[in-house]
Amino acid sequence: MEIWTMANKAAVLGFIIVTSFLAHPTSEIDPWQMLVYLLYLAINLTILTVKQMNQKQLFMGLSIGFVVASTLVLDPLFVLLLPVHILELAFLAGKQRVVVFVCMLLPLFIVLPEWMPLYLLTAFLSFLLYRCGSMLTDKLGRVEAEREKMREDLQSLTRSLNESSEYFRQSTYTIQLEERNRLSQQIHDDVGHAVAGALIQMEASRLLMATDQDKASELLRNAIAISKEGLERIRVTLKDVKPRPEELGINRLRLFVDELSVRETVTATLTFEGDIDVITPIQWKIIQQNATEAVTNALKYAKATVISLEVRVLNTFIKAVVTDNGGGADKVVKGLGILGMEERAASAGGTVIVDGTRGFSVTTLLPYRNE
Amino acid sequence: MSHVLEIRQLTKKFGDFVAVDNMSLNVREGEIFGFLGANGAGKSTTINMIASLLRVTKGEINLLGKNIEKHSKFAKMNIGIVPQDIAIYEDMTAYENVRFFAGLYGLRGSLLRERTEEALEFVGLGDKSKSYPKNFSGGMKRRLNIACAIAHRPKLIIMDEPTVGIDPHSRNYILNSVRKLNDMGCTIIYTSHYMEEVEEICTRIAIVDHGKVIAEGSKEQLKAIITDTKEIWIGIRTDEPLNLQALKAIAGVTAVLQEENTIKIVSKAEINNLNRIIQQLIKDQVEIRSVEEQAPNLETVFLTLTGRNLRD
Structure with missing residues (x-):
């Protein structure tokens, strides 16, 4: 914005110089006039260079005073620079547009009648430039702020992603340990005892084989019975360990729907059709995530009272639909x-x-x- | 098999509205390729981009391996388009209309005359060449429009809903000429929201919805999305229980059931065994009164996939 103002000042100053030169093309250049031009430039360049706000304002005030003095003493044309300076100050103070415009028209009282149209033109043009400039600056500011916010969001997301993947790794490890522990315990309790029992009976049977055949065969029968039971236990254990695939998918979805009905003011339903066993865990994940997203949108925008989820396994396609009874959208x-x-579906x-x-x-x- | 048309990640946006959404598909040589979709699904937008009538927002279209934007003249020479809205001059005779359009493609002299007559003959308007289209029926105008599109013998002919609002006679005529053009070696893209037509003539079909291809394949493949079985219902004169063991041995048959005077046979959809089933029934001296095949049609496929009807 400062550059815009500076360019504006330079343009008006250039105009003033050219006009005064054209008015007296033959006469010698007045050294006083030259000094005023240079001083003016110096003051305004200082505005650009100083950093502190109050110093900036000081120099702006100074340059207004300088312009007014020059107008009165040297060249009435200098008044044309006034609107630019008023704008500059106003921009810094962030005043209302109307107030600024009225301020700009105030010096009209000291302007000579023959310069009035020119003054008005300069004022209008400067005001226009100021408007455009401030609009663009505002926009730029907004974009910058947004970018900054997005960068922060990205950072926090990346951090939480890292954290959750770490957490995920940890919990996977913990669950694996727990599961191993449980399995070894179960094998020890059920299978270990059975095998040990059978082994003792078989040893005894071997010792008695020569002397008491009846007793030996009875012991052997016992051992066989214990082994059979042990085998059955192994089967049961293994069956317990392996989860049924649909328990993960559809039940999670059902839980999601139930929670939805409780938490929000909508009626949520879930229906499914076909052989849902064919849905792989990855596909369940996509269905689950897309359903969550769609439901979030429905709650946010649709003003719906009923949300229905449908999972249908066709012959070569799996179809998952989230429908609401809200207003919809033409486009x-x-x-x-x-x-x-x-992207997830793709x-x-x-x-x-x-x-x-x-x-x-x-x-x-x-x-x-x-298949 | 070589590709006549390749569409890669084609996208067309009108402001915020995405009319064609990242569409990719190939049309092979010698196919009648059907675009099936409801009104506003993006069929015409896609076609207008293929015909260079609309600019592509993103993606590319290759005709016979050449990009249509870079080789626009080549593309125009090899595409014939029959637009959805009839585009002919009412105050020029049928002959003049065809000659005018063929002339635009650079045909001159005796070749132009020959091809013009040939095209008019092809669409069955040879005897109407001196008449003015304003006296034509809707179907005749449509046929004249087709003649204008094919006179320069393009490799690829695009027909955008060519049977909308015409009488059944002209409709059949058009469907037959599509087949004839295909026999002559033309590749054809055919769009329609009439499921029966697409099912009847197309060798491969893309189901389009909201600017996307949601399923693609032969009609059998598309129907197999829903189920790979069909039911054959055979009405018979008697309601006495029959011995139907022999039917179960026929290839493809998975179940046979008699409900009073109807035999319901469940069979694999891709095996055509109706003849053998009927032969077996005749051999068993069963008197047949009716035969009905309960198989999904493309309308059901569309409905199942999108939850909407084609003609909504």
Whole structure:
């Protein structure tokens, strides 16, 4: 902005110099006049160079005084510089536009009638320049602030991402340890005892084999029975350990829907159809994340009272839909949310259809191979 | 198989509105490629970009391996377009119309005359060449429009909803000429929101919605998105329980069920076994009254994928 003002001053000063030169093209250049021009330039360059606000204001005031003095003493044309200076001060103080404009017109009382139109023209042009300049500066300021905020957001996000990935690593490790612990305990308790028991019976049977065959075969029968039971326990243990895949996906979604109904003022429903076992954990993750995103949008914008989630496994596609009964939108403008959903779906070779014609619906289509 | 048309990540925006959204597809030589989608799905926008009538916002379109923006003359010489809105001059005769459009493609002299007559003959307007289109029916105007688009013998012909608002006779005529053009070696892109037409003539179909290709393939592949089985319902005269073991042995049949006087057969959709089923029933001396195949059509595919009807 300072550069704009400076350029404005330079232009007006140039105009003044040229005009006064053209008025007396033959006469010698007045050294006083020259001195005034240079002094004026010096004062205004000082404004640019000083950093402190009060010093800046001091020099601005000084330069206004200088301009007024020059107008009265030397050349009435100098009055043309006045509006620029008033603007400069006003800009610094951040005054209302109307006030500034009225201030600019005040010197009209001291202006000679023949210079009046010229003064008005300069005032208008300067005001225009000031308006444009201040608008652009404001915009620049906003953009800068936004950029700064985004940079901060990015930083905090990166940090939280790092933290969560660390947390994730930790908890994976902890869960693995816990699980190993539980497994070894269970194997020790169930299987270990059975095998040890069977072994003792078999040893005894071997010792008795020669002397008491009946007793030996009874012991052996016991050992076989214990081993069978142990085998069965191993089976049960292994079955318990392996989770059923659909327990992870659809149940999480169900929990999400239940929470939604409790937390918000909407009715949320979940329906599913087809063989949901074919949905892989990665696909569940995409479905879950897209559903969360779509529901967030629905709550934020749609003024919906009913949100329904549908997961349907077709023959070669998995379809997950979030629909609300809100106002919808004639024209869907893609924001970051929709782009994110599209990216997630695309990572699994799928697409997202966003439709706003009847309420708002977000459909995630993911292909899968039907064996 | 070589690609006549390659579309890479094509995007068209009108302000904030994304009409075509990152669309990629290939049209192979000798195909009748169908664009199926509801009104406003982005079909015409895509076609207008292929025909260089609209600027591409992002992405590229290659015709026979050449970028259509860099080789615009080459592209124009090799594309014939039948636009959705009929574009002919009402105060010029049919012959003059075709000659005018063919002339724009640089045909001159006897070749121009020959091709003009050929094109008019092709669309069945050979005897109407001296008549003025203002006296034509909607279907005849449409056919004349097709003649204008094909006289310069383009490699790729694009037809944008060519059967909207015309009588059934002209419609059949147009569908037949599409097949004939295809037999003559033309690759054809056909857009419609009439599912039956697309299903009838297209060898490969892209389902378009909100500017995106949501599914692509032959009609069998598209139907297989929903299910890979079909049901055949056979009405029979008797409601006595029959011995239907022999039917189960036919390839593709997975289940057979008799409900009074209807036999319901569940079969793999991709196997065409209707003839063998009927032969078997005749051999078993079952009297057939009706045969009905319950298979999903493209409308059902569209409805299932998008939750909306094609003609909303």
